Amino acid sequence: MTERAAHIQAWIDERAEQMADLVIRLVACETENPPGRGLAECAEVLREEMDRLGLSASRSLRSNRPARSRTRGSCAAPSVTGNKLVYFHGHFDVVPVQDRAQFTAQRRDGAIIGRGTADMKGGIVSMLYGAAAATELGLLGDGRIVIHLVCDEETGSAVGSGYLRDHDLIDPAALAMMTAEQSGEAIWNAAKGALSMRVDVHGRPIHVGQAFKGVNSFLHMLKVAAPLEAYAKRMSDRHTAYPVGEGEAPGTMVVIGGQSGGGSNFNVVPARTSFTIDGRFNPEENIDAELEHITTIINNAARDAGADVSIHVTQLAPAADTPLTDPIARLLGDCATAVTAAPARYELCAGCLDTRWYSQLGIPAFGYGAGRFDVSHGPDEYVEEAALHRVAAVYALFANELMR
Numbered sequence: 001m002t003e004r005a006a007h008i009q010a011w012i013d014e015r016a017e018q019m020a021d022l023v024i025r026l027v028a029c030e031t032e033n034p035p036g037r038g039l040a041e042c043a044e045v046l047r048e049e050m051d052r053l054g055l056s057a058s059r060s061l062r063s064n065r066p067a068r069s070r071t072r073g074s075c076a077a078p079s080v081t082g083n084k085l086v087y088f089h090g091h092f093d094v095v096p097v098q099d100r101a102q103f104t105a106q107r108r109d110g111a112i113i114g115r116g117t118a119d120m121k122g123g124i125v126s127m128l129y130g131a132a133a134a135t136e137l138g139l140l141g142d143g144r145i146v147i148h149l150v151c152d153e154e155t156g157s158a159v160g161s162g163y164l165r166d167h168d169l170i171d172p173a174a175l176a177m178m179t180a181e182q183s184g185e186a187i188w189n190a191a192k193g194a195l196s197m198r199v200d201v202h203g204r205p206i207h208v209g210q211a212f213k214g215v216n217s218f219l220h221m222l223k224v225a226a227p228l229e230a231y232a233k234r235m236s237d238r239h240t241a242y243p244v245g246e247g248e249a250p251g252t253m254v255v256i257g258g259q260s261g262g263g264s265n266f267n268v269v270p271a272r273t274s275f276t277i278d279g280r281f282n283p284e285e286n287i288d289a290e291l292e293h294i295t296t297i298i299n300n301a302a303r304d305a306g307a308d309v310s311i312h313v314t315q316l317a318p319a320a321d322t323p324l325t326d327p328i329a330r331l332l333g334d335c336a337t338a339v340t341a342a343p344a345r346y347e348l349c350a351g352c353l354d355t356r357w358y359s360q361l362g363i364p365a366f367g368y369g370a371g372r373f374d375v376s377h378g379p380d381e382y383v384e385e386a387a388l389h390r391v392a393a394v395y396a397l398f399a400n401e402l403m404r
């Protein structure tokens with residue numbers, strides 16, 4: 001470890017108890033999304049904590065569904081003013097628990113166990129302490145860290161990151177963006193795009209006794225969905241040039257019929273049968289072109305079958321990538337190595353990341369966090385405390401290097 005890295009790491013390690021305490025308090029805010037509850041409460045905890053750490057937080061609250069008067073919260077914190085800028089970006093919503101006990105985090109054997117510890121309340125704590133270390137140790141020169149904490153990453157980011165983009169709150173001149181997603185200390189310099197849709201197949205309902213007068217939407221659906229099997233196979237055979245994580249596949253993954261169903265009763269010809277298509281597309285693929293491709297396959301099959309279909313796109317999130325030739329990507333790897341003494345690992349994230357909102361503006365953007373991908377969203381989600389501390393030190397060092 002370099003001397004500067006050791007200095008930063010010592011500052012972080014001295015605050016290990018405070019960091020663990022904050023992770024546990026954040027986990028206790030029940031920010032399950034869907035449905036998106038407890039978010040304002042959690043935003044308030046974050047705001048107070050950022051103020052305490054000298055990170056001058058401001059909180060923006062708005063109701064995205066006034067009819068239900070649900071309030072969502074986000075935090076933003078310009079830590080100090082300056083010309084050079086790096087974004088630390090996190091989300092404090094979590095996926096629904098398997099067991100309510102997951103909201104009571106347990107600290108055991110150097111790990112914290114509970115919902116959101118890996119994805120990504122633990123990561124947020126690393127970012128806040130990394131930013132606080134950089135500020136307090138005077139590592140930022142005339143630069144600044146801006147922290148964006150958003151509330152709806154698990155359901156598409158429209159209200160959080162989408163709001164930031166739509167209101168020009170992301171400065172394209174920023175030097176870099178980091179998000180503390182559960183990369184297991186790999187550097188996710190690229191992430192897949194997501195395309196999800198529902199296909200409704202329409203028929204004509206009638207009682208089984210007069211079935212000959214009906215149009216069976218289920219049987220039409222079988223014909224419409226069938227050619228998509230070959231499409232999914234073709235896509236999985238198209239490999240990315242980016243290195244993928246251990247146990248991950250290099251192809252684009254498409255699930256046909258993750259959800260399917262319809263009809264009103266067993267003795268009625270079904271009026272409507274639906275199925276979903278959900279894909280995670282490699283950065284090399286053009287997601288708009290693939291949407292058109294899938295639509296053509298469905299429409300051709302529907303025409304051949306005489307079926308009446310409608311297609312509803314429910315998610316379209318482009319991929320994100322910052323090439324390894326970008327010196328900022330190398331700089332982050334060097335910072336990780338300075339702290340961990342291990343060679344930097346670069347990987348393509350198998351899911352989609354909020355990095356896309358930044359990389360679309362040309363900002364080098366990375367997922368880098370302490371949690372593990374394979375435990376996130378599961379019943380045994382946990383994060384190692386030592387990893388939280390290492391990652392916090394890398395954040396501070398990276399900000400320092402960027403501002404030099």
Ligand SMILES: [Zn+2]
Binds near residue numbers: 091120182
């Ligand atoms: Zn996450």
